[in-house]
Amino acid sequence: MDSQQGALSWRLSAHPLTLGFFLAFRLASIFTYLFGLWFSSNFILIFIIVILLLAADFYYCKNIAGRRLVGLRWWNETNPETGEQTWVFESADETRQINATDSRFFWLTIYVVPLLWVFLAIIAIVRFEFIWLSLVVIAVILCATNGVAFSRADKFGNASSLAGSALNSSGGGAVRRFAGNMATRMFFSGGR
């Protein structure tokens, strides 16, 4: 990925509308939090607007922006009989071209925004504004959930496609299956 290909430029994006909405939701919640009280003295109104923006951002990032920009999707299932949690991931196969600009915008935003909220949380603690702190804590939880889940989906997708390419490069039939099985074991038994 050279710098020209993945430059943070609007015109290089493959899904400019998706990317625009994604950045808009993410930044709008922060800006409303920071500057909302300049325009309205109504605490409740600002609080509700920020919460709704955060919720919309969470949903949009998880269900729409993620799969369009980087071809990833995650959700969490709970087994009703044991209560065990399972993370379920979808990742695009290798035939799908992920636009480098989209991908860079996406990952940059998804990691930087939670850090910004953590920073704002520290400020809120220092200034003893605990009502606002509750809002920032919600923001940190929502953004960090998306960040962790998407990075996990990315790693999972990479690991699967690595195993998949080892599987495809060897011959067909039983040999292929055996090789795939061995590859799976070699790659994934390490941390067990």
Place this chain on the structure above:
Amino acid sequence: MASSSNINPYDNYESSRIEDVIDPDDLNVDDDDPLEATSATTPLNPTHLTSAIPGEDRRAPNNTLDESIWDTLSRDVFAVWEKMKAVLWPKFTFKKWPDANDVLESGGGFGNGGGRGAAVIGDWDLWGPLVFCLALSTLLSFSASDSQTTQVFAGVFSMVWIGEAVVTAQIKLLGGNISFFQSVSVIGYTLFPVVICALLSALHIPAIARVPVYAALYLWSLAAGVSILGGSGVVRNRVGLAVFPLGIFYGGLVCLCLVS
């Protein structure tokens, strides 16, 4: 094996046959591959990625990456409506008080036996809790005096979330197998009747009319909560113990509506 006289020899014969099964020569290798059972059907599980957060990783069975935005939205709106339906028409209507078995069966605890309750618990989302919590806090802050609006809003908002967390913790401590967010989701959706209480309070209906109406709405909430959440796999004779904090939670919120 021969020395153990009380075992039926035919049983042994059967079991040894199963172990030594011989494949016919023309069998396709892909049909009955012993390796397949451990590689293709079980999920890829890179456990070293999952050290920080619990839960195993699994690949999705279906591909929804290329669906349209409309599909995504309509599916989720439909899922929200399904949950609202379970709240609007609760299974237990308090004409006949459900016993512990009914309550346990209705919850998500027992997969296929659960029916509607299990389906509703299964795909949780936090839209209901979020919207109803905001609505409740806003409506109650309308009826508060001007100097107290912010405090009432923040107080009710945090009370709802802390209450949901406490009720969930109670169910989990009693051995219920329900995830935190599933429980919060269900409790959030069942706040709908309490929101109606808050709306009536914001409209300043007279105090005499409040008591019977609010009592009915309180029972509605409780009926919806119990019939969806059920015991969620709590041990049988502790169902009441798992459900009563739910009653206290709704009761507290309804009392807030009553006095405001």
